[in-house]
Amino acid sequence: MERTLIIIKPDGVQRALVGNVISRFEQRGLRIAGMKLIQISRELAEEHYAEHKGKGFFEPTVKFITSSPVVVMCLEGANAVVAARQTMGATRPPEAAPGTIRADLGLDVSRNIVHGSDKPETAEREIKLYFKPEELISYTRAGDVWLKE
Ligand code: DAT
Ligand code: MG
Numbered sequence: 001m002e003r004t005l006i007i008i009k010p011d012g013v014q015r016a017l018v019g020n021v022i023s024r025f026e027q028r029g030l031r032i033a034g035m036k037l038i039q040i041s042r043e044l045a046e047e048h049y050a051e052h053k054g055k056g057f058f059e060p061t062v063k064f065i066t067s068s069p070v071v072v073m074c075l076e077g078a079n080a081v082v083a084a085r086q087t088m089g090a091t092r093p094p095e096a097a098p099g100t101i102r103a104d105l106g107l108d109v110s111r112n113i114v115h116g117s118d119k120p121e122t123a124e125r126e127i128k129l130y131f132k133p134e135e136l137i138s139y140t141r142a143g144d145v146w147l148k149e
Contacts, residue, residue, distance in 0.1 A: 002080040003033060003136075005126035007115035010068035013037075017105055018071055021114060024101055025075055028087050029147045034074040034136040040066050048129060060110065072130045076138075078148065081123050084116045 008021050026032070040048070045062040052058045075084055089100025093112055096103035102112045117123035127136075 001076060001078065002120060002123070003074055003076050003127060004080040004084045004117045004123045005115075005130060006073040006075055006084060006117075007065075007130075008071040008073075009065060009111075009113055009115060010070060011064075011106075011111045012113040013069055013071060015105075015113075017113060020105070021101055022071075022073070024087055025073075025084060028077075028083060030075040030077040030080055030083060031139075031141060031144065032073055033076040033138065034131045035071065036135070037069050037071050038130075039069050042066055044129065048126065057110070064110065065115075074127050074131055074136055081117055081120050085118065088114050088116050 006025065008018055012018060012021055022032075042062060045065045046053070048065070049058060049061055052061065077083060087101060089096030089102035091102075091112065092109045093102045093106040096106075098104070101114050106113050117126050
């Protein structure tokens, strides 16, 4: 069982795509371990995007992610990191495969609707940025036994 950190970015919330995006992850089989609506501070955004500091898109990306509320989720499941990235699609919507969130719902890299951790180690770091341990709940859904042999 693996965990990943997902953010429905300001464009997703403002375009009323929250339910659509959550549905896709749920239908994939991923389980919601934690979820909340928050407004990201500049400090948190800079820490979240620290690996991109110095790049041209860093400042606009920080401005954007702090511009309006976001939904943060911790999702749980087998290979959750890779599975969620697949369901999201490639970073640039024109390169994302049809059927993915970024291809179906977006057009431009700067407004690509969702964030998802890129590696298990990143997920561990990012989950800690957004959730206290007591905000994450481990439980079993009735349907979980139907997700694998
Ligand atoms: P991902 O979000 O797929 O992990 P990333 O970590 O390379 O992609 O970049 C983080 C975010 O920064 C990305 O979702 C959107 C923004 N971004 C990346 N490259 C960009 C670019 N060339 N122009 C504008 N925004 C960009
Ligand atoms: Mg990334």
